[in-house]
Amino acid sequence: MQTELDTLIIGAGSAGLAALREVRKRTENFMIVNDGPYGTTCARVGCMPSKALIEAANAYHRRHAFDAFGITGAARLSVDVPAVLRRVRKLRDAFVAGTLKATDALGERSLAGRARLLDPNTVQVGERRLRARRIVVTTGSRPIVPAPWRALGERILTSDTLFEQESLPRRIAVVGMGALGLEIAQALSRLGVEVAGFDAARRIAGLTDEDVHAALARSVGEEFALHLGAPVELTETRDGIAVRSDQVQVVADAVVAAIGRRPNLDDLGLDTLGVELDERGMPPVDPTTMRIADLPVFLAGDANGQVPLLHEAADEGHIAGINAATGDTTCFRRRTPLAVVFCDPEVAAVGRRFAELDASRTVIGEVSFERQGRAVMAQRNHGLMRIYADRESGRLTGAEMCAPAAEHMAHLLALAIERELTAQDLLRMPFYHPVFEEGLRSALRGISSQLANGGVSDLASCDAYGVQALD
Numbered sequence: 072m073q074t075e076l077d078t079l080i081i082g083a084g085s086a087g088l089a090a091l092r093e094v095r096k097r098t099e100n101f102m103i104v105n106d107g108p109y110g111t112t113c114a115r116v117g118c119m120p121s122k123a124l125i126e127a128a129n130a131y132h133r134r135h136a137f138d139a140f141g142i143t144g145a146a147r148l149s150v151d152v153p154a155v156l157r158r159v160r161k162l163r164d165a166f167v168a169g170t171l172k173a174t175d176a177l178g179e180r181s182l183a184g185r186a187r188l189l190d191p192n193t194v195q196v197g198e199r200r201l202r203a204r205r206i207v208v209t210t211g212s213r214p215i216v217p218a219p220w221r222a223l224g225e226r227i228l229t230s231d232t233l234f235e236q237e238s239l240p241r242r243i244a245v246v247g248m249g250a251l252g253l254e255i256a257q258a259l260s261r262l263g264v265e266v267a268g269f270d271a272a273r274r275i276a277g278l279t280d281e282d283v284h285a286a287l288a289r290s291v292g293e294e295f296a297l298h299l300g301a302p303v304e305l306t307e308t309r310d311g312i313a314v315r316s317d318q319v320q321v322v323a324d325a326v327v328a329a330i331g332r333r334p335n336l337d338d339l340g341l342d343t344l345g346v347e348l349d350e351r352g353m354p355p356v357d358p359t360t361m362r363i364a365d366l367p368v369f370l371a372g373d374a375n376g377q378v379p380l381l382h383e384a385a386d387e388g389h390i391a392g393i394n395a396a397t398g399d400t401t402c403f404r405r406r407t408p409l410a411v412v413f414c415d416p417e418v419a420a421v422g423r424r425f426a427e428l429d430a431s432r433t434v435i436g437e438v439s440f441e442r443q444g445r446a447v448m449a450q451r452n453h454g455l456m457r458i459y460a461d462r463e464s465g466r467l468t469g470a471e472m473c474a475p476a477a478e479h480m481a482h483l484l485a486l487a488i489e490r491e492l493t494a495q496d497l498l499r500m501p502f503y504h505p506v507f508e509e510g511l512r513s514a515l516r517g518i519s520s521q522l523a524n525g526g527v528s529d530l531a532s533c534d535a536y537g538v539q540a541l542d
């Protein structure tokens with residue numbers, strides 16, 4: 072049986088559902104195909120359950136500050152890990168239920184099954200052959216688990232299986248200290264698991280600014296062991312799984328594999344499109360149109376391997392959906408890069424990262440949160456923020472930070488960068504007292520003082536008091 076469609080969407084995740092919203096506004100002659108569980112990676116096994124786990128872990132961890140606040144009895148608190156995991160799943164189920172509504176109402180236009188491209192206009196799903204004028208591919212990604220590790224069975228956990236656990240073993244090694252691995256490792260450690268974190272890279276959380284990284288590694292390293300800069304080997308021992316890296320060996324009851332995610336493209340039939348694939352098997356995709364070369368095929372979300380973040384996946388689905396439904400291939404300006412890691416202190420990167428800067432054209436302002444007034448009051452005085460600006464114009468170009476409330480300050484900086492503001496423009500804004508943002512203001516002042524026009528006599532040039540209580 073062959074069906075003729077205007078638009079076919081492959082994958083009902085966040086990108087696919089964003090595409091669906093746009094396609095539905097323009098045609099009724101569409102279908103969306105999804106393989107495996109519905110509900111999106113974000114709601115089912117990604118952003119939402121991971122943050123629910125982190126919130127519980129942080130709430131329990133807060134007891135370590137009680138003494139300093141003058142609150143007694145912290146030592147008598149305990150955590151019921153199975154109850155924590157049940158709450159995670161309960162919240163997860165509610166979030167998933169919300170996303171299911173988008174496809175449940177579609178009737179026959181929503182098809183369950185694995186799609187495979189036969190050519191740029193034809194897709195096979197089981198017995199059905201679907202022809203479409205344009206195709207949007209939003210097939211997402213999956214955790215990478217090296218083949219030899221699979222022999223260790225259920226003791227190799229991933230973000231797909233972690234939240235399904237009824238309880239947690241005593242010792243867990245987390246391999247991969249990028250955003251996902253670090254978030255999981257710290258949460259598990261704060262819930263009382265003996266955690267060791269490994270990464271072949273020298274830096275964690277995707278940071279490229281060595282100073283910010285040093286502050287983060289110092290802070291996180293006080294909570295659990297970090298073994299960086301050497302690849303890891305796993306072997307079965309009588310006592311558990313031996314995780315070996317360079318000179319270090321740790322025995323764990325389970326290992327969380329967080330070494331990255333692979334786009335779900337391997338079995339999709341990209342080779343039938345007639346475009347050259349790169350060494351990773353990826354076709355050329357224009358990030359402003361999401362179009363593959365000049366084909367009527369669009370590739371959006373984690374599947375294209377560009378920026379595997381939820382808001383980017385949603386934007387890309389939106390762009391692909393509009394272009395697929397209209398056939399116009401409009402170019403869209405992409406947003407200022409913004410990434411947050413929900414560890415403590417939070418990590419954020421905005422705009423250009425340190426590694427992308429031209430050092431000769433850049434001035435850097437920084438602030439440590441170790442003595443920042445509000446952070447000290449809250450017993451959250453860890454971290455370092457570094458903000459980058461253009462030396463000539465003072466225009467803000469980017470920032471990397473690990474800091475309390477980094478998620479909020481990063482949004483403020485993203486707004487400033489998006490609006491092409493200078494450090495002085497931002498310094499003219501009001502800063503309430505006492506707030507974490509006063510730390511950000513100190514970093515901006517550091518930039519302003521290095522600029523040729525930094526001393527202009529207006530409110531932007533107000534100096535810091537130089538005292539903890541007021542800055």
Ligand SMILES: Cc1cc2nc3c(=O)[nH]c(=O)nc-3n(C[C@H](O)[C@H](O)[C@H](O)COP(=O)(O)OP(=O)(O)OC[C@H]3O[C@@H](n4cnc5c(N)ncnc54)[C@H](O)[C@@H]3O)c2cc1C
Nearest residue numbers: 082084085086106112117118186210211372373379380381
């Ligand atoms: C643990 C974890 C935490 C995260 N935390 C955050 C966070 O805090 N903030 C953030 O911004 N991002 C976070 N992310 C990333 C975010 O979840 C993803 O970027 C986003 O969900 C990607 O959406 P997508 O639509 O591209 O893919 P998905 O939601 O994975 O959708 C792809 C769909 O396509 C289906 N599919 C695959 N192959 C086929 C086929 N051949 N035929 C038909 N269907 C197919 C899949 O089964 C799936 O249903 C996190 C991810 C993880 C794993």
